[in-house]
Amino acid sequence: MSKTDILRNDPTDPYAGERLKLSYFHERESALNLRDAWSSWNGFKFADYYYDVHYEYFCIRNTCGTYDICPMQKYLVEGEDALVMLNRMVTRDLRKLRDNRVTYVAWCTDSGRLIDDGTIFRLGEERYLLTCGSPCLAWLRKSAFGFDRVQITDATEDWAALSLQGPTSFAVLQRMGFGNVAALKPFDIGHYPFRDTTLMISRTGFTGDLGYELWVDPEHALPMWDALYSAGADFGIQPYGESATNMARLEAGFIMPYMEFNEALKTVNFEYDQTPFELDLGWLVDFKKPHFNGRSALLAHKQHGPKVILTKLNIEGNKPAEESILYGDKKCSQEIGYVTSAMWSPAVKANIALAMVNSEALSGDIWAEIYYQRELRHHHKVARCTVQDKPFWSPDRARATPPELV
Numbered sequence: 001m002s003k004t005d006i007l008r009n010d011p012t013d014p015y016a017g018e019r020l021k022l023s024y025f026h027e028r029e030s031a032l033n034l035r036d037a038w039s040s041w042n043g044f045k046f047a048d049y050y051y052d053v054h055y056e057y058f059c060i061r062n063t064c065g066t067y068d069i070c071p072m073q074k075y076l077v078e079g080e081d082a083l084v085m086l087n088r089m090v091t092r093d094l095r096k097l098r099d100n101r102v103t104y105v106a107w108c109t110d111s112g113r114l115i116d117d118g119t120i121f122r123l124g125e126e127r128y129l130l131t132c133g134s135p136c137l138a139w140l141r142k143s144a145f146g147f148d149r150v151q152i153t154d155a156t157e158d159w160a161a162l163s164l165q166g167p168t169s170f171a172v173l174q175r176m177g178f179g180n181v182a183a184l185k186p187f188d189i190g191h192y193p194f195r196d197t198t199l200m201i202s203r204t205g206f207t208g209d210l211g212y213e214l215w216v217d218p219e220h221a222l223p224m225w226d227a228l229y230s231a232g233a234d235f236g237i238q239p240y241g242e243s244a245t246n247m248a249r250l251e252a253g254f255i256m257p258y259m260e261f262n263e264a265l266k267t268v269n270f271e272y273d274q275t276p277f278e279l280d281l282g283w284l285v286d287f288k289k290p291h292f293n294g295r296s297a298l299l300a301h302k303q304h305g306p307k308v309i310l311t312k313l314n315i316e317g318n319k320p321a322e323e324s325i326l327y328g329d330k331k332c333s334q335e336i337g338y339v340t341s342a343m344w345s346p347a348v349k350a351n352i353a354l355a356m357v358n359s360e361a362l363s364g365d366i367w368a369e370i371y372y373q374r375e376l377r378h379h380h381k382v383a384r385c386t387v388q389d390k391p392f393w394s395p396d397r398a399r400a401t402p403p404e405l406v
Contacts, residue, residue, distance in 0.1 A: 004021040004022055004023070004024070004044070004070075004157055005021060008021070020040050020043060020044060020045040020046075021043050021044045021045065021071075022044070022045055023044055023045070023046070023068050023070040023071065024070055024160040024218045024221035024222070025068050025070065025160065025162065025221055025222070025225055026045065027222060028222065028225050028226075028229075029047060029050075029068060029239055032050050032051075032239050033047055033050045033239075034050060034051045035049065035050065035051060035052075037049045037050070037241070039241075039242060041071040041242075042071045042072075042073060042134070042135065042156075043071070044070065044071035046068065046071055046241075046242065047068065047239065047241035047242065048241045048242050048243055049240070049241040049242075049243045049244065050238075050239050050240065050241055051238075053241075053243040053244055053247070054244075054346070055238070056238060056239075056240035056241065056243075056244035057240070057244040057247045057248065057346065058346070059166060059236060059237075059238040059240060059244075060165050060166050060207055060209060060240060060244060060248050061166065061167075061209065061248070061346075061347050062166070062167065062236070063166055063167070063168050063235055063236025063237065063238070064164060064165060064166030064167065064168040064169040064172055064211075064232060064235055064236060064237050064238075065164075065165055065166055065237065065238045065239060065240040065244070066162050066163065066164055066165075066225075066228070066237065066238075066239050066240070067162070067163040067165065067206075067239070067240055067241075067245055068161075068162060068163075068239075069131075069161040069162065069163050069213065070156075070157075070159075070160060070161055070162075071156075072131055072132070072133065072156070072161065073118075073131065073132050073133065073134065073135055073136060073137075073154075073156050074129060074130070074131050074154075074155045074156045074158070074159055074161075075129070075130045075131075075136065075137065075140055075152060075153065075154060075155060075156075076127070076128070076129055076151075076152070076153040076155045076158075077127075077128045077129075077130060077140070077150060077151075077152055078126055078127045078128070078150070078151045078153070079126055079149045079150040079151050080126060080149040080150075081144075081147040081148065081149040081150040082126050082127065082128050082150050083095070083126070083128070084147065085143060085144050085147040085150045086120065086128060086130070087289065087290070087292065088143065088147075088290075088291065088292055088293065089107050089139075089140075089143040089292070089293055090105040090106065090107045090120070090292065091105070091106050091107065091108060091276060091284050091285040091286065091292055091294070091298070092104075092105045092106070092284050092285075092286055093286040093288065093289040094120065094122075095289065097120065097122045098122065099122055099123075099124060099125065100122065100123070100188065100189040100190070100191075101121075101122055101187055101188060101189065102119050102120065102121050102122075102187040102188075102189060102202055102204050103119065103120055103122075103187065104117070104118075104119055104284070105117065105118060105119065105120050105130075105284065106118075106276055106281060106284050107139070107143075107293065108264070108275070108276070108293055108294035108297075108298065109264050109265070109293070109294060110293065110294055110297065111264075111294065111297050112275050112276075112294040112297030112298040112301055113264035113267075113271075113273040113274065113275060113294075114261055114263070114264055114273060114274050114275060114276060114279065115136070115139060115263055115264045115265055116132050116133065116134055116136060116257070116263055117132070117255070117281075118130060118131050118132030118133070118136075119131050119132075119204065121189060121202065123189075129155070133257055134257065134263060137152070137154050139265070140152050143293070157218070158217075158218070159215050159216070159217070159218075160215075160216050160217065160218045160220070160221030160224070161213060161214065161215050161216075162213070162214045162224070162225070162228070163205055163206070163211065163212075163213045163214075164211060164212050164213070164214060164228070165205045165206075165207040165209055165210070165211030165212075165248070166207075166209060166210065166211065166236075167209065167210055167395075167397055167406045168232075168235035168236060168237075168406050169210055169211050169212055170182070170210060170212075170402075170403040170405065171235055171405050171406060172228065172231050172232040172235050172237060173201070173212065173231075174405070175231035175232075175234075175235075176227055176228065176231040178190075178192050178199075178201065180192065181201055181203075181212070182401075182402035182403070183401070183402065184201070184202075184203040184212075184401070185203065185401045186203050186204075186398070186399055186401075187202075187203060187204060188202070188203050189201070189202045189203075190202075194216065194220065194224065194227075195220060195223060197216065197217055197219075197220050198216075199214060199215070199216050199220075199224065200214070200215040200216070201213070201214055201215070202215070206245060206248070206249050206252075206254060207245070207248035207249065207252060208248065208249070208251060208252020208253070208254065208391060208393050208394060208398060209248070209252075209393070209395060209397070209398050210395070210397045210398050210400075210403050211398075214228070235406075246341075247343055247345075248393075250341050250342075250343055250345075250352065250354065250392075251345050251347060251348060251352065251391070251392045251393035252391050252392070252393055252394070253312055253354070253391040253392060255279055255281075255310070255354075256341065259340050259341050260274075260279060260310060260340045260341065260354060261273065261274045261279055262274070274310075275297075275298065275301050275306065276298065277298070277301055277302060277305075277306040277309070278306045278307075278308055278309055278310065278356070279309075279310045280309055280310045280311070282302065285298055285302070287299060287302075305359060306359055307358065307359060308337065308356045308357060308358055308359060309356070309357060309359050309362070310340070310354060310355070310356055311337075311354070311355050311356075311357045311362065311387055312352070312353075312354060312387070312388040312389070312390075312391070312392065313339075313352065313353045313354070313355050313366065313368075313385040313386065313387060313388065314350055314351065314352060314385065314386045314388050315342075315351040315352070315353055315368055315370075315383050315384070315385050315386075316351070316383045316384045316385075317351055317370075317381065317383050318344050318351055319344075319351070319370050319372045319381065319383070320342045320343050320344055320351065320353075320370075320372075321339045321342040321351070321353050321368040321370045321383065321385075322339065322341075322342045322343075323338075323339060323342075324338070324339040324342070324353075324368040324369055324370050324371075325337075325338050325339075325368075325369050326338060326339065326355055326357060326366055326367065326368055326369075326385065327366075327367045327368075327369065327382075328361050328364050328365055328366065328367070329365065329367065330365075330367050330382055330384075332367065332369050332382060336357060336358045336361035336366065337355055337356050337357035337358055337361065337366075338355060338356055339353045339354070339355045339368065340353075340354050340355060340356060341353060341354045342354075345392060345393070347393055348392045348393055350392065351383075352388075352392045353368070353385075355385075362387060365384070366384070366385040366386075366387070367382050367383065367384055367385065368382070368383050368385050369381075369382055370382070370383055
């Protein structure tokens, strides 16, 4: 019986089959979840926050924090056809990916609509690890049709995985004895001895800051947690949940499913899903490589140009433009788009948002109609928006090799 399924196998519990799975780190996380603020992700019990959302956010930006990625979907793709099969599925050219490197990828339907995004780890010449936010095994199996020398394994519960993010993350790993982590460049993978096993560390994350992801076999999950938190005691280590993650990823300009995009296979209304070009991910589509899924549709879409495009906005004032409609004039008579994610950014000290904007309207004025509350009274304002090309948050330490000790 899998340790994550322990609650689902209680013969005395009439609701056992409906219980959420427990992460390999749950024993430690539950003790630190002072607010008992749990949500769910892919059938796992998952922290929305532990103590306070903003406290956890500031740990990401000022010290370091851990984020449980056990529920993230993980698929091993192995065999002689592994590379050609994956290269046929995703829009990016994987032939350029070297051993012990990670790359960000997306995959689409035949119509060029985005199914999901994720990362691919090249663990060896014929061994790849695909990670993504939602279950994708059925699509992987369909994509493998005709490729006889490839094996696909759902390895989600074969890894205990923890994201360590923030400016002191490198110092914590060095304190643990992993000095060679200093040589890891962004998207590099390293393998290090830990007790009687091997710990895989990738310089990856979802915060736009300096950070790493730690991968170990489930039996060593709690020993790794204890060693990490012992080393991080002087460096402000703190677990953080989904809410703080959403703040950090928005500052970095990263997209989130069901906020910036709908997964194409789950979208009912016509073109309520998105293409990579609409999500400003055209750089992920490589037309120089051989045929890949959705290529013809994406090529036509590129030639004609997207009607809407995901845009980073700075908005005047300090009222977050959550779920705001965008207009081309202050009188709000010409609708040109809508906000997908918004927040007041404590680190950037700015009112920021990601928004879907009509392409032809990007060269003109953009106004957001914002509704907000003050002491239960509803208020309304119209605020000017300015397009920003670069991520809102992109510190040099996220790219520096070796990182500086803080």
